[in-house]
Amino acid sequence: SAPPAPAQAVGRLLHRHCIRWRRPGHGIRRGMTVPSAGGADEVADRRWERVRGIAADIARLEALDRREGLDDDARMELARLRIQAERASTRAMLADDLADRIGQAERSRGGRAAGT
Numbered sequence: 533s534a535p536p537a538p539a540q541a542v543g544r545l546l547h548r549h550c551i552r553w554r555r556p557g558h559g560i561r562r563g564m565t566v567p568s569a570g571g572a573d574e575v576a577d578r579r580w581e582r583v584r585g586i587a588a589d590i591a592r593l594e595a596l597d598r599r600e601g602l603d604d605d606a607r608m609e610l611a612r613l614r615i616q617a618e619r620a621s622t623r624a625m626l627a628d629d630l631a632d633r634i635g636q637a638e639r640s641r642g643g644r645a646a647g648t
Contacts (some may be wrong), residue, residue: 572631579624586617 593610596602602610 572627572634576624576627576631579620579627583617583620583624586613586620589613590617 590610590613593602593606593613596606597610
């Protein structure tokens with residue numbers, strides 16, 4: 533079968549990340565300044581909001597295309613939005629991964645402090 537259309541791929545990414553799916557992080561190098569996990573989670577949430585907004589714009593243009601068809605400018609806008617959606621979803625996944633790593637580093641530091 534053919535690969536899914538970009539809008540379908542974005543929809544699957546959104547569905548998978550509606551509940552904050554997390555992969556375990558791999559730690560952070562010593563000596564790095566680490567922002568709080570709460571801040572990193574907020575950044576990741578904003579990134580996913582951006583993806584959802586772009587996906588809504590794509591869905592609107594695709595519905596218009598099915599009803600009436602799109603002119604050349606609208607087709608270019610749709611193509612641009614699909615590229616934006618792909619890039620934004622990559623950034624959102626990276627932000628999620630970073631938030632996981634920061635949270636893991638904070639938890640491991642907190643455990644050592646409590647144990648000493």
